[in-house]
Amino acid sequence: MDRARDSLLVPAATILLLLVAWEGIAYLRLNGLQEGTFAYRQQQSYLPYAHKVLQAYLANAPSFLDAGLVTLGNAFVGFLIGAAIGYALALLMSRSPWVARSFYLYIVGSQMVPVIALAPILYGIIRDETILKITVAAYLTFFPVTVNVLRGLQSVDPPALDLLHSYAATSWDVYRKLRMPASLPFLFNALKIASTGSLIGAIVTELMGGNKGLGVLILSLQYNTYGASDKLWALVIEVAVIGMLFFGAVTLAERLLVPWQAEYRRPARRTR
Amino acid sequence: MAAPEGAAAAPRRPWGARGRTLLPPLLIGGAVLLLWQAQVIHGLLQIQTYQLPIPSQILESFTRRPRDLWIGGWYTLGEAVAGLACGAGLGLLTAGLFVQFDGLRRSLMPLAAATNAIPIVAFAPIVTLWLGFDQPSRIVVVAVMTFAPMVVSAYKGLTAVDNQALDLMYSYAAPAAATFRKLRLPSSLPYVFSALKVGATASMIGAVVAEFFNSAGGIGKLIANNIRGDFALAWCGVVIVTAMGLGLYGAISLVERLVVPWDISRRGR
Numbered sequence: 001m002d003r004a005r006d007s008l009l010v011p012a013a014t015i016l017l018l019l020v021a022w023e024g025i026a027y028l029r030l031n032g033l034q035e036g037t038f039a040y041r042q043q044q045s046y047l048p049y050a051h052k053v054l055q056a057y058l059a060n061a062p063s064f065l066d067a068g069l070v071t072l073g074n075a076f077v078g079f080l081i082g083a084a085i086g087y088a089l090a091l092l093m094s095r096s097p098w099v100a101r102s103f104y105l106y107i108v109g110s111q112m113v114p115v116i117a118l119a120p121i122l123y124g125i126i127r128d129e130t131i132l133k134i135t136v137a138a139y140l141t142f143f144p145v146t147v148n149v150l151r152g153l154q155s156v157d158p159p160a161l162d163l164l165h166s167y168a169a170t171s172w173d174v175y176r177k178l179r180m181p182a183s184l185p186f187l188f189n190a191l192k193i194a195s196t197g198s199l200i201g202a203i204v205t206e207l208m209g210g211n212k213g214l215g216v217l218i219l220s221l222q223y224n225t226y227g228a229s230d231k232l233w234a235l236v237i238e239v240a241v242i243g244m245l246f247f248g249a250v251t252l253a254e255r256l257l258v259p260w261q262a263e264y265r266r267p268a269r270r271t272r
Numbered sequence: 273m274a275a276p277e278g279a280a281a282a283p284r285r286p287w288g289a290r291g292r293t294l295l296p297p298l299l300i301g302g303a304v305l306l307l308w309q310a311q312v313i314h315g316l317l318q319i320q321t322y323q324l325p326i327p328s329q330i331l332e333s334f335t336r337r338p339r340d341l342w343i344g345g346w347y348t349l350g351e352a353v354a355g356l357a358c359g360a361g362l363g364l365l366t367a368g369l370f371v372q373f374d375g376l377r378r379s380l381m382p383l384a385a386a387t388n389a390i391p392i393v394a395f396a397p398i399v400t401l402w403l404g405f406d407q408p409s410r411i412v413v414v415a416v417m418t419f420a421p422m423v424v425s426a427y428k429g430l431t432a433v434d435n436q437a438l439d440l441m442y443s444y445a446a447p448a449a450a451t452f453r454k455l456r457l458p459s460s461l462p463y464v465f466s467a468l469k470v471g472a473t474a475s476m477i478g479a480v481v482a483e484f485f486n487s488a489g490g491i492g493k494l495i496a497n498n499i500r501g502d503f504a505l506a507w508c509g510v511v512i513v514t515a516m517g518l519g520l521y522g523a524i525s526l527v528e529r530l531v532v533p534w535d536i537s538r539r540g541r
Contacts, residue, residue, distance in 0.1 A: 240391070
């Protein structure tokens with residue numbers, strides 16, 4: 001219990017310290033400058049006051065939240081589709097060596113292709129903004145899921161496999177009772193990577209020519225930097241918070257669905 | 273990412289068998305390229321070649337603007353490599369400090385892990401405000417992106433030492449520095465290299481995406497500038513970035529083979 005409180009308290013204190021330092025540095029730079037003057041705006045473009053950022057956020061909360069929901073919504077739909085396709089493909093690959101042999105090389109190789117770099121090009125093929133964002137997010141999700149789940153499906157304990165064989169378990173039973181549960185921790189590792197990835201995918205797609213969403217807002221604020229750096233900061237922090245919430249939600253789902261994994265992860269450090 | 277274990281890779285097979293494992297992917301790749309070139313894909317998706325250039329057009333674009341692609345490629349590669357070096361170096365250093373000072377680890381490790389959850393490239397516009405439109409901006413973005421995974425990985429490696437080996441060092445009255453150098457550092461190397469390999473890909477992608485936002489040059493800018501016009505040229509950019517990412521990955525794998533031969537042999541590859 002003490003440990004749990006510690007692990008919450010210490011980062012909170014660190015964040016508070018960072019906020020104080022932020023406000024302090026901003027004060028050193030902005031102190032004495034008249035608000036609204038060019039010199040002030042120029043200095044503010046480096047680091048606006050933390051409380052000004054908060055004010056800017058509150059003042060723009062409806063439109064910022066709206067954009068965030070659009071982006072997160074698209075990223076999440078793509079994330080779900082990508083995870084489903086990725087899992088199905090991993091199942092197929094673990095069943096059929098031929099499929100595995102044909103596609104594995106490309107799936108591993110394409111992790112090295114800057115898929116996001118394809119986002120702008122895909123605008124030429126898929127014209128609809130929302131469908132494109134979902135596609136890119138799904139695409140970025142499906143690779144880590146396939147690769148990790150396949151490894152998970154193959155990571156079963158040989159004695160356990162022998163035991164099921166000795167029970168004359170069908171192949172489906174082996175999957176349902178052994179392989180699929182074994183793949184879950186791997187799946188969640190992949191989903192954590194993909195949560196950030198799908199969000200970035202959606203934002204970058206918006207950046208390249210969308211009409212709504214966080215990427216569009218960032219772009220418009222970026223070209224208006226001297227006037228609006230507090231707004232830009234507010235928005236970027238919102239992106240970070242959305243990313244952390246998404247990641248946190250995946251972690252929470254893991255805790256609920258794969259409790260044994262979280263169990264064994266915790267005390268592992270305390271073996272000594 | 274770890275080696276393609278299981279499915280495709282098999283330890284030491286004769287060449288005939290290896291040919292058989294390589295044949296299906298090569299056939300599929302070749303077939304896709306052919307269908308693409310023959311515009312069958314275009315027919316299926318109902319698109320024109322100006323929307324999706326065919327491979328020969330892309331190849332031709334390489335000869336059309338070689339200078340831009342060459343300069344842009346080096347510009348982006350420089351950002352990725354410098355950013356990866358800074359991020360990974362600082363990450364390793366931080367992990368070392370975390371091992372020595374546990375209090376530091378407990379207060380800062382959660383924050384380092386949290387940065388994994390943040391879409392760092394979204395910070396690119398702010399970094400641009402600080403450092404301008406040139407390479408340093410992207411180097412910082414890439415460094416921040418690659419820093420946290422390295423801290424987490426390297427810390428895992430530095431602490432993944434055999435307790436008995438630690439006891440042995442202790443019984444020799446070895447100073448902390450010697451334990452670190454002779455025991456912890458070698459044991460961390462496989463973890464460090466796996467973080468570096470993940471970072472190789474991430475750094476290329478990060479540099480390109482950060483250039484999308486605002487940049488004085490580079491492949492990302494080239495792609496962004498040509499998405500409304502010269503698609504074939506934008507595809508050249510994608511090909512170059514992919515090739516550079518693979519090259520960086522390959523170079524790091526090669527160094528790994530030289531520096532950590534024991535791990536490779538243990539993996540049986």
